[in-house]
Amino acid sequence: MMRTVSFTDDDGNQTEFYVEEQTRIGGTDYLLVSDMPEGDANAFILKDISEDTSAEAEYVFVEDEAEIGALMKVFGEILEDTDLTM
Numbered sequence: 001m002m003r004t005v006s007f008t009d010d011d012g013n014q015t016e017f018y019v020e021e022q023t024r025i026g027g028t029d030y031l032l033v034s035d036m037p038e039g040d041a042n043a044f045i046l047k048d049i050s051e052d053t054s055a056e057a058e059y060v061f062v063e064d065e066a067e068i069g070a071l072m073k074v075f076g077e078i079l080e081d082t083d084l085t086m
Helices: 067-077
Strands: 004-007 016-026 030-034 043-048 059-061
Touching: 016 043, 016 067, 030 067, 043 067
Parallel strands: none
Antiparallel strands: 004 016, 016 030, 030 043, 043 059
Protein backbone atom coordinates (compact mmCIF):
# COMPACT_ATOMS: atom_id res chain seq x y z
CA MET A 1 0.00 0.00 0.00
CA MET A 2 1.38 3.37 -1.02
CA ARG A 3 1.82 6.00 1.69
CA THR A 4 -0.10 9.23 1.28
CA VAL A 5 0.11 12.67 2.84
CA SER A 6 -2.60 15.30 3.01
CA PHE A 7 -1.71 18.86 2.16
CA THR A 8 -3.93 21.81 3.12
CA ASP A 9 -3.41 25.01 1.16
CA ASP A 10 -3.87 28.57 2.43
CA ASP A 11 -7.56 28.49 1.42
CA GLY A 12 -8.24 25.37 3.48
CA ASN A 13 -8.50 23.03 0.47
CA GLN A 14 -7.13 19.58 1.22
CA THR A 15 -5.29 17.51 -1.40
CA GLU A 16 -3.91 14.01 -1.01
CA PHE A 17 -0.52 13.20 -2.52
CA TYR A 18 1.21 9.86 -2.97
CA VAL A 19 4.70 9.65 -1.47
CA GLU A 20 7.08 8.32 -4.11
CA GLU A 21 10.31 8.81 -2.16
CA GLN A 22 11.76 10.77 0.73
CA THR A 23 15.22 11.98 1.67
CA ARG A 24 16.97 14.07 4.30
CA ILE A 25 19.51 16.67 3.21
CA GLY A 26 21.30 19.00 5.59
CA GLY A 27 18.89 18.15 8.40
CA THR A 28 15.79 18.92 6.29
CA ASP A 29 13.29 16.28 5.17
CA TYR A 30 11.98 16.33 1.59
CA LEU A 31 9.21 14.30 0.00
CA LEU A 32 8.82 13.55 -3.70
CA VAL A 33 5.07 13.22 -4.16
CA SER A 34 2.67 12.69 -7.06
CA ASP A 35 -0.97 13.48 -7.60
CA MET A 36 -1.79 9.96 -8.88
CA PRO A 37 -0.63 6.56 -7.62
CA GLU A 38 0.68 5.48 -11.04
CA GLY A 39 0.75 6.45 -14.68
CA ASP A 40 1.35 9.93 -16.05
CA ALA A 41 1.27 11.75 -12.72
CA ASN A 42 2.43 15.25 -11.83
CA ALA A 43 5.37 15.32 -9.41
CA PHE A 44 6.04 17.84 -6.65
CA ILE A 45 8.66 18.23 -3.95
CA LEU A 46 7.56 19.08 -0.43
CA LYS A 47 9.92 20.46 2.23
CA ASP A 48 9.40 19.90 5.96
CA ILE A 49 9.49 23.29 7.73
CA SER A 50 8.21 22.11 11.12
CA GLU A 51 10.13 22.66 14.33
CA ASP A 52 11.92 19.68 15.87
CA THR A 53 9.51 19.82 18.80
CA SER A 54 6.37 19.75 16.58
CA ALA A 55 4.13 16.70 16.87
CA GLU A 56 3.25 16.85 13.16
CA ALA A 57 5.31 17.69 10.10
CA GLU A 58 4.49 20.87 8.22
CA TYR A 59 5.30 20.79 4.51
CA VAL A 60 5.50 23.49 1.86
CA PHE A 61 6.01 23.18 -1.89
CA VAL A 62 9.60 23.76 -2.98
CA GLU A 63 9.39 26.64 -5.46
CA ASP A 64 13.02 27.79 -5.84
CA GLU A 65 14.24 26.58 -9.25
CA ALA A 66 17.83 25.97 -8.08
CA GLU A 67 16.62 23.97 -5.08
CA ILE A 68 14.23 21.96 -7.28
CA GLY A 69 17.04 21.19 -9.74
CA ALA A 70 19.37 19.95 -7.00
CA LEU A 71 16.64 17.86 -5.39
CA MET A 72 15.60 16.36 -8.72
CA LYS A 73 19.18 15.14 -9.18
CA VAL A 74 19.10 13.52 -5.74
CA PHE A 75 15.71 11.91 -6.30
CA GLY A 76 16.79 10.86 -9.81
CA GLU A 77 19.73 8.96 -8.32
CA ILE A 78 17.51 7.32 -5.70
CA LEU A 79 14.93 6.35 -8.33
CA GLU A 80 17.38 5.62 -11.13
CA ASP A 81 14.87 3.60 -13.21
CA THR A 82 12.24 6.37 -13.18
CA ASP A 83 12.00 9.31 -15.59
CA LEU A 84 11.60 12.42 -13.44
CA THR A 85 10.46 15.64 -15.08
CA MET A 86 8.83 18.64 -13.48
